[in-house]
Amino acid sequence: MDGMINPGTEDFLGTPLSDVTIPEAGVANLSRRGLFGVGAGALLLGVMVKARPARAQGEGLAAAAPRPGTQVAAFLEFHPDGKVRLLSPFVEGGQGIATAMAQIVGEELDVDPAQFIVDCAPPGADYLVVNGRRLTGGSLSVRSSYATMRQLGATARNLIVRAAAARLDVPEAELTTEPGKVVHKASSRTVPYAELVEAALKLQPSEVAALRDPATFRWIGKPVPRIDIRDKSTGRAQYAIDLQVENMLQGAVTHAPRLGQEPGALANEAEVRAMPGVHSVHKLPGAVAVLADRWWRARKAVEALQVTWADAPNPNALPADFSSAGMLATLRAEKGAGAPAEENGDLAAAFAGAAKTIEAEYDAPYIAHAQLEPPSAAARFNVDGTLDLWVPNQAPEMFQATAARMAGLEPGKVKVHSPILGGFFGRHFLYEAAAPYPQAIALAKAVNRPVKVLWTREEEFLRDGYRPMGFVRFKGAVGADGMPVALQAAAIGEGPIGRYFTQSQPVDSSMVEGIAGKPYAIAAKRVDCVKVKQPTIISFWRSVGHSMNDFFYESFLDELATAGGKDPFEMRLAMLGDKPRQATLLREVAALSGGWKRGPFEVDGIRRARGVAMASPFGSEVATIAEVSITGGEIRVHDLWIAIDPGRAVNPAIIEAQVQSAAAIGLSSSLLEEITYDAGVPQQRNYDTYPILPLARMPRIHVKVVESGAALGGVGEPGVPGVPPAVANAVAALTGQRIRSLPLSKARLGSS
Amino acid sequence: MLELSINGQTRQVDAEGDTPLLWVLRDNLGMTGTKYGCGIAQCGACTVLVDGTATRACVTPAESVVGAKVVTIEAVERDPVGAKVVEAWVSRQVAQCGYCQSGQVMAATALLQQTPKPTDEDIAGAMTNLCRCGTYNAIAAAVRQAATA
Ligand code: FES
Ligand code: FES
Numbered sequence: 001m002d003g004m005i006n007p008g009t010e011d012f013l014g015t016p017l018s019d020v021t022i023p024e025a026g027v028a029n030l031s032r033r034g035l036f037g038v039g040a041g042a043l044l045l046g047v048m049v050k051a052r053p054a055r056a057q058g059e060g061l062a063a064a065a066p067r068p069g070t071q072v073a074a075f076l077e078f079h080p081d082g083k084v085r086l087l088s089p090f091v092e093g094g095q096g097i098a099t100a101m102a103q104i105v106g107e108e109l110d111v112d113p114a115q116f117i118v119d120c121a122p123p124g125a126d127y128l129v130v131n132g133r134r135l136t137g138g139s140l141s142v143r144s145s146y147a148t149m150r151q152l153g154a155t156a157r158n159l160i161v162r163a164a165a166a167r168l169d170v171p172e173a174e175l176t177t178e179p180g181k182v183v184h185k186a187s188s189r190t191v192p193y194a195e196l197v198e199a200a201l202k203l204q205p206s207e208v209a210a211l212r213d214p215a216t217f218r219w220i221g222k223p224v225p226r227i228d229i230r231d232k233s234t235g236r237a238q239y240a241i242d243l244q245v246e247n248m249l250q251g252a253v254t255h256a257p258r259l260g261q262e263p264g265a266l267a268n269e270a271e272v273r274a275m276p277g278v279h280s281v282h283k284l285p286g287a288v289a290v291l292a293d294r295w296w297r298a299r300k301a302v303e304a305l306q307v308t309w310a311d312a313p314n315p316n317a318l319p320a321d322f323s324s325a326g327m328l329a330t331l332r333a334e335k336g337a338g339a340p341a342e343e344n345g346d347l348a349a350a351f352a353g354a355a356k357t358i359e360a361e362y363d364a365p366y367i368a369h370a371q372l373e374p375p376s377a378a379a380r381f382n383v384d385g386t387l388d389l390w391v392p393n394q395a396p397e398m399f400q401a402t403a404a405r406m407a408g409l410e411p412g413k414v415k416v417h418s419p420i421l422g423g424f425f426g427r428h429f430l431y432e433a434a435a436p437y438p439q440a441i442a443l444a445k446a447v448n449r450p451v452k453v454l455w456t457r458e459e460e461f462l463r464d465g466y467r468p469m470g471f472v473r474f475k476g477a478v479g480a481d482g483m484p485v486a487l488q489a490a491a492i493g494e495g496p497i498g499r500y501f502t503q504s505q506p507v508d509s510s511m512v513e514g515i516a517g518k519p520y521a522i523a524a525k526r527v528d529c530v531k532v533k534q535p536t537i538i539s540f541w542r543s544v545g546h547s548m549n550d551f552f553y554e555s556f557l558d559e560l561a562t563a564g565g566k567d568p569f570e571m572r573l574a575m576l577g578d579k580p581r582q583a584t585l586l587r588e589v590a591a592l593s594g595g596w597k598r599g600p601f602e603v604d605g606i607r608r609a610r611g612v613a614m615a616s617p618f619g620s621e622v623a624t625i626a627e628v629s630i631t632g633g634e635i636r637v638h639d640l641w642i643a644i645d646p647g648r649a650v651n652p653a654i655i656e657a658q659v660q661s662a663a664a665i666g667l668s669s670s671l672l673e674e675i676t677y678d679a680g681v682p683q684q685r686n687y688d689t690y691p692i693l694p695l696a697r698m699p700r701i702h703v704k705v706v707e708s709g710a711a712l713g714g715v716g717e718p719g720v721p722g723v724p725p726a727v728a729n730a731v732a733a734l735t736g737q738r739i740r741s742l743p744l745s746k747a748r749l750g751s752s
Numbered sequence: 753m754l755e756l757s758i759n760g761q762t763r764q765v766d767a768e769g770d771t772p773l774l775w776v777l778r779d780n781l782g783m784t785g786t787k788y789g790c791g792i793a794q795c796g797a798c799t800v801l802v803d804g805t806a807t808r809a810c811v812t813p814a815e816s817v818v819g820a821k822v823v824t825i826e827a828v829e830r831d832p833v834g835a836k837v838v839e840a841w842v843s844r845q846v847a848q849c850g851y852c853q854s855g856q857v858m859a860a861t862a863l864l865q866q867t868p869k870p871t872d873e874d875i876a877g878a879m880t881n882l883c884r885c886g887t888y889n890a891i892a893a894a895v896r897q898a899a900t901a
Contacts, residue, residue, distance in 0.1 A: 094849030232850025235785020235825030422851030664886020698888035
């Protein structure tokens with residue numbers, strides 16, 4: 001990207017570890033803290049775990065550490081019934097990654113994806129396949145591991161064929177495979193893989209086992225059915241919340257209303273101890289807990305506990321007068337210049353020579369993940385000195401390291417189990433002060449019994465790490481021909497990449513992605529990152545900075561179109577003259593919607609209009625059109641047309657489902673969602689006060705997957721960012737009213 | 753002790769009478785297919801059938817269903833309508849994270865038992881369970897498919 005100084009979340013997460021500076025402060029901070037000495041606001045996402053050269057210390061053969069993703073035995077188990085169990089580097093949370101892994105490995109191994117059982121692998125050097133690290137996030141899973149997992153399948157197949165050659169005493173070249181078995185045509189003999197595996201694993205793996213010709217792919221690139229669907233349609237799928245550990249106690253917690261307060265006196269502790277099923281009452285950092293034989297009893301007891309919450313000398317405590325309105329005022333008042341994230345051309349000259357200049361300020365609220373499964377964790381200390389931890393997570397090695405520190409164990413002594421996730425959207429990174437696993441570890445240690453802690457929905461809304469508040473100030477100008485000639489933006493606030501990973505760098509990529517790096521030709525532009533700390537716990541939220549920044553930018557671009565008397569679609573197309581990939585996609589989405597028309601126009605006597613927006617998130621390109629009407633002051637979205645270009649498609653059906661899903665959460669966030677703070681306390685504690693999109697408000701969604709052949713992009717998040725601006729632009733087209741603050745439902749809209 | 757009829761079986765349960773049915777199912781009986789999402793009748797993840805009516809088990813005291821017939825996701829396929837719903841859910845590939853889907857399947861089963869040929873308005877009116885993964889269009893399509901199966 002010309003003049004693009006700073007990368008986005010995408011580039012950050014995709015960078016090899018050696019290129020990422022982990023700030024000294026962050027590391028020191030980690031080691032200084034004892035068990036639970038966690039500064040309330042200082043939850044760290046954790047230090048990225050380095051690919052340890054685990055087996056690299058020896059001589060000769062042993063000196064060559066196996067590269068991650070190459071050890072067949074670490075990944076594949078062959079069952080006598082023909083099933084193949086794959087230990088996946090990634091955790092399944094709805095995005096379909098278990099199926100995608102089965103397709104990719106199965107294609108080369110020659111096993112039908114339907115025969116796969118896929119579980120998330122335990123921590124281990126073999127699984128660090130995301131550029132030498134491991135996480136499920138950043139829409140990175142398939143694109144980071146595609147080549148590795150294909151080669152793994154090919155290596156395994158090659159070993160099995162060679163073992164068959166020895167067993168059948170025929171030349172390897174005479175053997176072929178059919179799904180799950182080796183075939184010797186000349187003698188009409190077949191051998192199932194499962195019978196060959198033991199011998200195969202004794203052979204030296206070939207580094208260069210041949211890959212299948214993509215032209216002959218049967219499963220990659222096809223809409224293969226998801227392998228987890230039946231279990232998820234019949235209640236059989238097991239999530240963290242469903243796990244039972246023998247002899248476990250169940251824990252419920254109440255957190256301090258305001259972050260940073262600590263529990264003081266417990267007025268009625270004796271009575272609470274005497275409640276049915278109660279085992280014990282505990283004080284934890286920033287919380288109280290009750291353990292009982294059953295969770296409901298623990299919950300009733302902890303809610304009956306009369307706790308005095310005391311202010312503690314905690315540098316990360318939320319101020320008693322903290323409010324979201326106050327935070328927004330602080331961001332608005334910040335006029336500093338910040339550090340440039342993107343710079344091009346002579347801005348001053350461009351503004352001086354412009355025909356018309358406009359300015360605008362945009363903001364977005366704190367929002368919650370609101371994944372449907374409330375967080376839980378189970379911990380068990382074993383007699384052999386190990387710790388089992390069952391925890392919803394997007395990064396097993398990070399949790400292993402953190403849990404080990406909390407438990408006072410070597411990381412190798414912590415066995416992390418990663419169940420499937422009941423939604424995640426960025427919720428299940430470390431966030432130590434915003435998750436129950438530290439509590440489960442402390443309680444299991446305290447009572448010397450397995451403990452499972454489950455948060456109520458209310459505690460989850462109270463302690464979730466929210467998407468940070470967003471605020472951007474724009475100034476832009478159009479020339480005599482009405483086309484944009486200058487654009488200046490300042491993103492003011494804080495983002496999760498800057499807080500957890502790049503504190504010492506002037507630009508926080510997660511603050512500017514979706515504003516810097518846009519594809520449009522504008523002669524002079526400058527995007528600044530102005531850091532203002534937010535005292536709340538902030539987090540990654542599906543599509544991270546893009547989830548609001550593309551709303552800000554694409555809305556303002558429509559304002560420039562209005563200023564220049566241009567149609568917003570035609571103007572964008574004209575600005576993409578040297579960007580054929582994006583221009584093609586914009587035409588595709590227009591065609592998908594039956595040809596671009598902005599409106600307003602009437603359908604069944606009701607006026608409607610359309611808006612358009614583009615985004616370039618996570619290596620993919622997306623173009624979105626929304627059609628809206630307004631009834632009784634409420635925005636109704638009838639249709640969303642979304643064209644996505646992820647380069648190539650591994651499973652078009654899953655991509656379409658992910659885009660539907662991303663569009664729904666994007667629409668939900670644009671219309672409805674907002675967390676507000678008053679006196680340091682978040683005011684929304686359940687779905688009644690924090691509504692999310694229901695079925696009755698779901699629009700028709702039309703998805704077109706365009707395969708440009710560009711490098712593989714992500715598919716889980718990219719559907720989000722185009723939706724809020726497309727809807728807001730449609731509302732502006734319909735009403736003439738430009739809404740610059742999310743959620744849109746706050747705005748008073750005249751019925752038009 | 754409470755005596756409850758769950759999926760056609762009589763079960764003795766050692767729980768306070770005001771314990772929500774949801775927690776009796778999950779904790780006392782180990783039937784974890786019915787999910788906890790909100791606890792205040794907002795999300796529908798805990799939907800079960802009580803005498804054929806879709807009911808949010810998180811706000812239903814266990815003592816209030818003594819003498820009633822409770823059907824959960826674990827037994828839904830034994831009901832002919834429930835079996836059709838599950839097949840439609842599989843063929844339409846509805847689930848993403850899947851966490852809400854037990855409740856969705858139960859709500860759809862109750863709808864189709866009472867209204868075998870629902871209109872789109874019927875579907876929107878009855879399928880009020882939340883899905884954070886946004887599978888709503890697939891849900892509506894699966895309900896329509898089950899209605900014609
Ligand atoms: S858990 Fe019962 S409705 Fe949400
Ligand atoms: S499938 Fe994830 S909440 Fe519905």
